[in-house]
Amino acid sequence: MAFLTVNQLTHAYFSTQSVTTALENISLQVEEGEFVSFLGPSGCGKTTLLSLIAGLMPPTIGTVKIQNENVQKAHNQIGYMFQQDYLFPWRTIEENIFIGLKIQHKLDKMSKTFALDLLEQLNLEHTRTKYPHELSGGMRQRIALVRTLATQPVLLLLDEPFSALDYQTKLKLENLVFNTLKEHQKTALLVTHDIGEAIAMSDRVIVFSANPGKIKSIHTIPSELQKMEPFEVRNHEDYKHIFQTIWEELNELEVEN
């Protein structure tokens, strides 16, 4: 049995004037420890899919199962990273990284030590008593990563977490997140519209078409590239070919629409 199973998922948004189908008949499976990317044009329902997997809202039709259990409401064991850090400006960094533990009533000496160790691993221990506005965008996103990992989630959902950063910071953070997740053996889903990022970070890339969101194709990245750090992958020869294939596919999608 797969770690995560999405079974014939369809989701629609309602307003009094209209019905918008965001996702149609999505089925996919993700194994434990796998890193899967969702790639597609805007409006293909990628974020909707993450929200459904996180249990933030119930799907219109279909089911999501994590470790063979139906996801009904927000799952304690999911970590979610957003496009921006969304650190609470009125809390210090330390209070920010403890927030998940506090919400889940798991704030004790052990969990605190774990969170602070993570902060140290990312070379951020000097920021403990600072406030978010005193730090740079890259640092804040790294702290958001610590906040997400502090609750020890089994599944990480990354919703374009690098899109608001400058290019250099983005490349560095890709490596950092990749290594951190591999080290802690996390299963992760990444939503992105950056083809390079998807190839560099994932084991599999799932391409979506838009209006309504459907799975168009699935690309398995060669195992050699899977093991490499994202930055190395970007310099690898095969990278270009895969990039080219997906690029053409996405272009076709645009023409179809």
Next chain:
Amino acid sequence: MKSKIDIAYEQYIHQERRTKRNVLFTQFLLFVLFVGVWELASTQNWINPLLFSSPSRISELFINKIGDGTLLVHIAATTGETLASFVIATIFGTACAAILWWAPFVSKVSDPYLVVLNAMPKVALGPILIVALGPGYISIIAMGVLISFVITTLVVYAAFHETDQNYIKVIETFGGDKKQVFQEVTLPAAIPTIISTLKVNVGLSWVGVIVGEFLVSKKGLGYMIIYGFQVFNFTLVLLSLFIIAILATFMYTGVGMLENRWRKR
């Protein structure tokens, strides 16, 4: 040896200090001029001394009233009533806003009623309050509360409502419930708005309390004004006005300090 930057910096600091001094000096000069001209105009009968009184008569009355202890009683009564209505209106208004945020159905149902309540001149309810609550300090505090709590509710509710959805989503992804969302995000995010409504409420509470005292009371600064008006003692009226202005400024400054302290965090 001093570098050129140091010299330029010293000049800049010097200039800033001079500007500040000049502003303070001009402010002081204006005050002295105002009091002086007023006194002169009154003694020379350029203005009607019966109506406009004069600074010397007001300060004389002030010293007299402080001496016999009556002024302090009036000040204490009004300050107490104002503070009470200010605190009650803020807490009550914020609580109502929280209920509206918590239950969208209640908020939708009450929307037109709140609009009417807000548009209504609350002072007009004075006579009803007095009959219902009796001619005492309770009516006066109720007046002060009534005048400021509706606007507090509306403004704070708007702030609760406009909380960035993504911050709420952060709490929800950790499995937080609505109570936790309120505690950890909605309320702290709205604190700056709540503090700025405090500033508005200071002014409104004074209006409510003074009007309340006009209508019923036997003591307080509003009573002093209405009494002075009835016996045609405008020195008394003006004295009350000055004291109200000073007290209101103190309260406003206090709220301002609170705001600064929050900002620094």
